[in-house]
Amino acid sequence: MQKQVNFFKTKQLGFDKENMVYIHTTGEFNNLQNLKQLKEQLLNNLNIKGIAFQSCLPSEFEIGGSMYTQENPDNRVHGEMVEISEDYFNVMKIKFLEGEHNFDYSNSTIQDCIINETAAKQLRLNPPYTGQTVFDLNENKYLTIKGVIKDINTKSLDQEVKPCLYTKANFYPDNGIILFKLTGNYEAAIYSIRDYCMKNNGKIPFEYQFLDQTYDGLYKSEIRTQKMLGWFSIISIILTSMGLLAMVYFITQNRTKEIGIRKVNGARISEVLIMLNKDFVKWVVTAFVIACPIAYYAMNKWLESFAYKTDLSWWIFALAGLLALGIALLTVSWQSWKAATRNPVESLRYE
Numbered sequence: 591m592q593k594q595v596n597f598f599k600t601k602q603l604g605f606d607k608e609n610m611v612y613i614h615t616t617g618e619f620n621n622l623q624n625l626k627q628l629k630e631q632l633l634n635n636l637n638i639k640g641i642a643f644q645s646c647l648p649s650e651f652e653i654g655g656s657m658y659t660q661e662n663p664d665n666r667v668h669g670e671m672v673e674i675s676e677d678y679f680n681v682m683k684i685k686f687l688e689g690e691h692n693f694d695y696s697n698s699t700i701q702d703c704i705i706n707e708t709a710a711k712q713l714r715l716n717p718p719y720t721g722q723t724v725f726d727l728n729e730n731k732y733l734t735i736k737g738v739i740k741d742i743n744t745k746s747l748d749q750e751v752k753p754c755l756y757t758k759a760n761f762y763p764d765n766g767i768i769l770f771k772l773t774g775n776y777e778a779a780i781y782s783i784r785d786y787c788m789k790n791n792g793k794i795p796f797e798y799q800f801l802d803q804t805y806d807g808l809y810k811s812e813i814r815t816q817k818m819l820g821w822f823s824i825i826s827i828i829l830t831s832m833g834l835l836a837m838v839y840f841i842t843q844n845r846t847k848e849i850g851i852r853k854v855n856g857a858r859i860s861e862v863l864i865m866l867n868k869d870f871v872k873w874v875v876t877a878f879v880i881a882c883p884i885a886y887y888a889m890n891k892w893l894e895s896f897a898y899k900t901d902l903s904w905w906i907f908a909l910a911g912l913l914a915l916g917i918a919l920l921t922v923s924w925q926s927w928k929a930a931t932r933n934p935v936e937s938l939r940y941e
Contacts, residue, residue, distance in 0.1 A: 591816040594893065597747075597900040598809045604742030605648075606683040609773065610801035611780065613787065615643065615766035617794040622761060624790070625675075625768070632770070632786055637779035640681035640771035645673035645759060647767055648744040649804055655727040657755055659713055663725075667712045669753030671728045673762070679704075679739065681771050689720040689737025693758040700757050703733040707741045709753035726755060733757065743898065746808045750897040769801070831921045834870065838922040842866065842929035849929055862930035867922055874918045878911040885910075 618624050629641045646652045652670045659665070678684075679691045693702050703724060710719055715735075723732040733755075741751045759766075772779045780798060787796045842849070849862055885907065893899045 591812070591819065591889075591892075593900045593903075593906070594896070595809065595813055595816050597898075598812070599806070601743070601747065601898065603744070603805075604684065604740060605744070606681075606771075607801045607805055609771065609776070611770045611772055611776075611783070611798050612647070612767040612801055613770075613783070613796070613798050614764060615762035615768060616764045616791075618791040619768065619794075620761055620763070620766075622759065625762065628768070628786060628790070632783060635779060635782045637772060637774040637776070638770055638782070639773040640677060640769075642678040642681040642769045642771075643675040643759065643762055643766065644678060644769065645762055645766045647765070647804070648801075649746070649808060650765075651745070651752075653728075654752075657709070657713065657724050657726055657753070659715065659722070659724060660732070662714055665712075665714060667709065667753050669709055669712075669755060671726065672754060672756050673759035673766075674756050675759065678756075678769075681769060684742060685740045687738045687740050688718060689735070692736055695758055698760060700729055700760070701734060702736045702757070704737045704739060704756040705735060706739050706751065706754045708751050709755060710738050712753050724755065726757070729757070747898040748896045827917060831917060834918060834921040835925065838866070838870070838925045842925055846929065846932075849932070859927075859930045863923065863926050866926040866929065867919060870918055870922050871915065874915050878914060882907050882911075 613619075615625070619628070625643055632638050633641060652672045654668055655671050656666045656668055658667065676691070676693060676695050679686070687707055689704070691704060703726065705713075705719075705724065709724075713724065715722055719735050719738045722735050724735060725732050739756075743751060745752075770779065770783060783798065784796050787794070845866075852862060852865075886902065889902055893902065
């Protein structure tokens with residue numbers, strides 16, 4: 591589980607979410623002209639590297655619709671329909687498979703679109719993709735493909751990449767966002783954004799969030815479960831060690847005379863330790879053999895819920911077995927060592 595959580599945090603999603611702050615396009619920021627003025631003014635701040643707009647948060651599903659081509663009108667593909675600003679792909683550092691982002695923003699009508707790899711595959715398009723048309727049910731007309739981006743994981747990694755069609759926006763709804771790429775002094779940049787919003791959209795409380803923290807929040811359940819099981823594991827190890835310590839104490843007390851006789855007859859300390867510890871090793875190995883297939887099955891079933899997942903490596907089980915064996919030996923060896931190094935005269939006198 592720790593490996594999968596680390597996979598969530600380190601997997602390259604195909605876009606840049608670091609040092610990115612966003613606010614929602616509420617109030618006066620529904621209007622494109624107001625957003626244009628915001629962009630012009632705030633980009634003068636050296637701590638703000640880029641600004642882009644999107645009709646919804648990337649981690650959320652935008653209102654979808656059907657798309658199809660003239661060649662295959664019966665092959666209807668359902669996907670996301672996302673509206674973006676001209677600098678969106680540059681600010682998010684999204685790579686293109688073909689073409690480029692060159693919507694005509696001087697024209698208010700929507701004529702062009704950009705799709706992702708998955709949409710191109712499911713629409714059964716053949717390269718080169720640019721110049722071909724796709725019918726957008728939301729716009730109720732054919733749009734010309736201007737580019738195809740590489741697939742990006744904008745949603746939780748338990749979901750596969752969905753077909754996505756991007757167009758320019760005529761306006762932004764309340765759930766739209768303004769993305770700010772920050773550099774240098776973050777506090778100064780956020781202060782500048784807050785000051786502008788208070789002056790030009792003062793009726794709406796100023797609230798901002800970091801995009802990377804939003805994505806970390808997608809895996810709260812898995813992170814919480816992993817931490818909880820970690821603490822349960824520590825508690826169970828402590829309780830088990832206490833039980834082992836009581837058992838080895840009981841065994842060594844009952845075999846005190848036997849240990850003394852063996853030592854008098856030339857038994858070495860190492861031989862006495864092996865004699866006392868071998869039963870514990872046997873039970874740890876038996877438990878390991880029983881636990882491995884159960885753990886493997888359980889983790890396989892858990893990982894099946896994720897479209898993108900880490901490997902269930904063999905060394906995880908080997909490491910768990912070695913740790914269990916090591917903890918058991920450390921727990922019992924202290925008491926075993928005391929019994930094995932005891933003066934045989936005292937041992938024989940014991941009873």
